[in-house]
Amino acid sequence: MTEVEVENIPRENSSTIMPDILEPRTSWFRSWFPYLRWVPSSPQELKQTEETIISYLKTPSEGFYVNVGNVNDHPCYVWTRKFKTKDKNKRTPLVMMHGMGAGLAMFALNIDELCKYSDVYAIDLPGFARSSRPNFSSEHEVAEKQYVVCLEEWRKAVGLNKINLLGHSFGGYLTTSYSLNYPGNLENVILVDPWGMSERPKDIEKCDKTIIIGRAVSGAGTYNVPIWVKAVFSVVKHFNPLAGFRAVGPAGPRLVQRIRPDLMHKYEGLIEEDNLKVIAQYLFHCNAHHPSGESAFHSMMTGIAWAKNPMLPRLKQRDHSVPMTILYGLNSWVTAISEEQFEEHEGKNISVYLVDNAGHHVYADQAKQFNRIVSSVINKSRE
Secondary structure: OOOOOEEOOOOHHHOOEEOOOOOOOOOHHHHHOHHHOOOOOOHHHHHHHHHHHHOOOOOOEEEEEEEEEEEOOEEEEEEEEEEOOOOOOOOOOEEEEOOOOOOHHHHOOOHHHHOOOOOEEEEOOOOOOOOOOOOOOOOHHHHHHHHHHHHHHHHHHHOOOOEEEEEEOHHHHHHHHHHHHOHHHEEEEEEEOOOOOOOOOOOOOOOEHHHHHOOOOOOOOEOOOOHHHHHHHHHHOOOOOOHHHHHOHHHHHHHHHHHOHHHHHOOOOOOOHHHOHHHHHHHHHHOOOOOHHHHHHHHHEOOOOOEOOOOHHHHHHOOOOOOEEEEEEOOOOOOOOOHHHHHHOOOOOEEEEEEOOOOOOHHHHOHHHHHHHHHHHHHHOOO
């Protein structure tokens, strides 16, 4: 494995907090000739859609960029929002990380409730949403380490001691990796339908049906992947997962609305129906720019459902004194791993919750139950 190319750099104005910049940066061509752009997005439009969603929250926030150093000679700034609790006996801060292709505003259904007990920091992962888009290493182990170092530099720059770290999907994978490297900084690890935990089946065409469809249930048989699925995947696997949204150009925003109307409607209790399209617009703008985060994810995956370096066999290396809580959506495509299965892989001090009537986006599908479980984890650590 080559040397990880992440290093500290001199901070602008001797500060790690950068309130007056705007990411992701655009090329000089797009800046000078915006009317010639194929993909109808800009950093300003991304900023506006995020701010529109955040405006529906009761808890005020402070937004700023954190300088975490260089990634492959590219300055990296992590977009951060801090939501401050009113509780005078506030607990250890909660840091929330989104999944692949998303951004921090997707946690809009959770922040007001979770802020009752502690400060909440929500971040856009490098390579996604409003954070910088550095080019990560094409070697999956190096790219993973670069992410972990960025997270640690972020923690130190913000001045946090111990944190409760929560990650959804790909963010859950990175949360687990961080916990293997910096357990002393963590009070709790919370994984939400985490991607990349289980190993890819050796014989994918004759494997256990539960692994193919992503459910951990008994009575499984064999399952043969249809020829058309294999044909489509043989083409798609060579591209970044969300390249199609950018390829269709001006049709991209409408395509997101047509593909994910279900996700938009999860926010009906927060956002009025006439403006629910802002969720689709936000997701489009999050993914309309240089896809360096997608490329890093692509380098780590082997088939979109599995990681090249899955976490389950690596959990024996973790500090078992740090509690790990995992929430799975009962209807998700992600393989749910039971507490017994974790113990078989020497994974100790792990609690697993299966959330009814929830898919992959547990935090939005069943926001109240999600908030209740996460709050109980944070509060329990202070009892």
